[in-house]
Amino acid sequence: MDVEKLRECREKINEIDGSIAALLSQRADVAREVGRAKGDAPVYDPAREGEVIARAAEACPGMDRSAVERIYREIISVCRGVQHRPKVAFLGPEGSFSHEGALAAFGGAIDLLPCLSFVDVFTAVEKRSADWGVVPAENSLEGTVVPTMDAFASQAGLLDSSSHNNICIHSEVSIAIDHHLASPEKNLDAIREVFSHPQALGQCREWLRTNLPSAAQIPAGSTSAAAASVAGAPGRAAVCSALAARNNGLNILAEKIQDRGRNTTRFWTVGFGTPRKGERNKTSFLFSVEHRPGSLFRAMEPLYLNGLNLTHIQSRPLSGSVFEYYFFIDVEGHIDEPHVRKALDVMRERTAFLRLLGSYPCL
Numbered sequence: 176m177d178v179e180k181l182r183e184c185r186e187k188i189n190e191i192d193g194s195i196a197a198l199l200s201q202r203a204d205v206a207r208e209v210g211r212a213k214g215d216a217p218v219y220d221p222a223r224e225g226e227v228i229a230r231a232a233e234a235c236p237g238m239d240r241s242a243v244e245r246i247y248r249e250i251i252s253v254c255r256g257v258q259h260r261p262k263v264a265f266l267g268p269e270g271s272f273s274h275e276g277a278l279a280a281f282g283g284a285i286d287l288l289p290c291l292s293f294v295d296v297f298t299a300v301e302k303r304s305a306d307w308g309v310v311p312a313e314n315s316l317e318g319t320v321v322p323t324m325d326a327f328a329s330q331a332g333l334l335d336s337s338s339h340n341n342i343c344i345h346s347e348v349s350i351a352i353d354h355h356l357a358s359p360e361k362n363l364d365a366i367r368e369v370f371s372h373p374q375a376l377g378q379c380r381e382w383l384r385t386n387l388p389s390a391a392q393i394p395a396g397s398t399s400a401a402a403a404s405v406a407g408a409p410g411r412a413a414v415c416s417a418l419a420a421r422n423n424g425l426n427i428l429a430e431k432i433q434d435r436g437r438n439t440t441r442f443w444t445v446g447f448g449t450p451r452k453g454e455r456n457k458t459s460f461l462f463s464v465e466h467r468p469g470s471l472f473r474a475m476e477p478l479y480l481n482g483l484n485l486t487h488i489q490s491r492p493l494s495g496s497v498f499e500y501y502f503f504i505d506v507e508g509h510i511d512e513p514h515v516r517k518a519l520d521v522m523r524e525r526t527a528f529l530r531l532l533g534s535y536p537c538l
Contacts, residue, residue, distance in 0.1 A: 199250065203257050210258030218259045219281070219307065221346035221444070222453035222536045224251050229454065252282020264288040264296045264305035270419030271399035272352055276442035277309040280348045280538070291396065293326040300342055300446055307345070308445045314352070315439045316378045319489045323443075324503050327532060328461060328491065344443045344459055344533025345450040352438040354379050356429040357402060357420035358412035363428055366390050370401035371414035379414055382432040387412075443533075453536020456509040457486065462522065462529040463493055463501040470525075471502075477521040478506060481514040501528070510534035 210218065231247045232240045255261070263281055265273040267289020277285065288305045290296045299305040310327075311320040354375055358366060366387055369376070373394045376383070383392065390412075395401035402419035405411035412428065413419070420427050464470040478485060487505035508515040510531065523529045 199253075202250070203254050206254035206257050213258075217446075217448050218255055219261060219345070219444075219446075220451065221280075221538060222451040224248075225453050225536050225538050227251060228538075248279070248282045249284075252284040255282075256284035259306075260284060260286055261306040262286040262288055262304075264290050264299040264308040266290055266293060266296060266310070266397050268397070268399045268403060270402060270416060270422040271397045272350070272416055272440060273309055273311060273397070273442070274399065275350055275416060275418065276311065276348065276440070279350045280309055280346060280442065280444050281307070293320075293322045294329065297326050297329075297342060297445065306446065308342075309442050310445060312347070312441050312443050313487065314374060314378070315437065316433065316435055317374050319487075319503075320374065320440075321489075321491070324461075324489060324491060327503075328501060342445055342447060343449070343531070344535045345446050345448070346444045346453075346535050347441055347457060347537045348444070349439050349441040352378070352433065352440050353417070353431045354398075354414050354433045354438070355417055355420060355427045356412050356432055357415055357423075357425035357427050358405060359407055359425060360409065360412065360428070361426055363387065365410060366412045366428075367410040368393055369412050369414060370395045370404055372396065372398050372401065375401075375414045378433045378435075378438060381434040382429075383414075386429070386432075443535075445533075450533070450535045452509045452511055452534075453538075455537045456507070456535060457505050457537055458508055458510055458515055458519075458534040459503070459505045459532040460519065460529060461501055461503050461532060462526040463499070464526050466499050474522055474525045475504075477518040477525075478504075481518040483508060483515065483518055503532075 228244050228247045232243045235243045261281060263277045263285045265271065265277045267274065269287060269289055288299055290299060293310055296308040296310055300308045310323045312323055313319050360366060363386060368391045369383060369387060370393045375398050376392050376394065395404060398415040399419040401413035402415040402423045402425060405413045406423040406425060417427065462474065464474045484507040485504065486507060489503040490500040493499040493501050510516055519531065
């Protein structure tokens with residue numbers, strides 16, 4: 176060991192750390208000025224934050240890009256917090272994957288508001304109990320998160336004509352989902368019941384069938400609620416995140432038990448106002464059509480004629496109408512782009528109902 180060289184390197188690191196700390200303090204001071212300049216405008220600007228993070232990652236070519244992005248997400252979060260520390264509603268309790276989605280979107284400098292249902296997330300934002308909400312939209316293994324779609328439809332007034340507001344999607348963020356089997360027990364042989372959200376149980380279906388064929392699978396409101404429910408309970412286990420297992424003092428008996436390795440969930444941040452256009456954008460909307468031949472084809476034809484790439488479609492039963500449906504659509508592009516606006520304008524003329532859910536950056 177070259178003791179002298181090691182000492183010199185550590186002194187350099189200390190100097191660099193001092194410079195970084197000073198620059199962070201300066202950045203926070205400028206962030207306060209930004210807040211004063213914005214006035215009443217929203218502090219959260221996902222398009223701007225995406226630009227800052229991308230520029231920082233490109234300036235560090237020798238480092239892992241995802242690591243740089245995480246670091247800058249937290250720097251932005253702390254600096255945003257000196258302007259206004261946002262309160263974020265999500266499907267709780269803490270430790271859920273929605274909690275992780277909130278951290279991925281906003282960073283750690285936030286106040287958390289765990290909710291019991293997706294509807295409660297929207298209600299918290301609508302009643303200003305929270306500044307923002309985070310809800311899962313789609314999982315790469317299980318597909319659409321239907322309760323989110325139904326909650327959004329209800330908020331849009333499609334399922335309840337008395338509910339009207341302008342809550343919209345402000346950004347989309349995707350996170351990798353790793354499911355772990357956690358329990359107060361120390362071995363698999365002791366497990367008689369497995370608790371988790373139905374989506375999580377579905378994503379681990381084959382692993383559970385192979386490794387715990389006799390264990391009953393019991394649905395819970397969320398993965399984190401499942402973890403809390405098995406804490407201190409003999410013979411029980413939960414499919415949950417590492418964060419939820421740690422928060423509840425559980426042993427992780429098996430890691431990454433999802434049936435496919437690339438398990439990703441995309442989350443939406445929802446709130447009031449209109450997000451700016453980012454580098455990559457999506458536009459989401461829901462609509463219904465009259466129950467007659469060709470009406471769906473005619474409604475969607477403008478998407479094709481204007482060259483829009485359809486990335487997601489989901490149908491759901493229309494309440495009070497037998498075998499009639501409303502549809503969720505995601506397309507690439509932003510409503511400020513002429514071809515996107517033209518397509519939706521024509522669709523409005525050909526549908527019974529059309530509600531724009533958001534035109535937003537993908538982070």
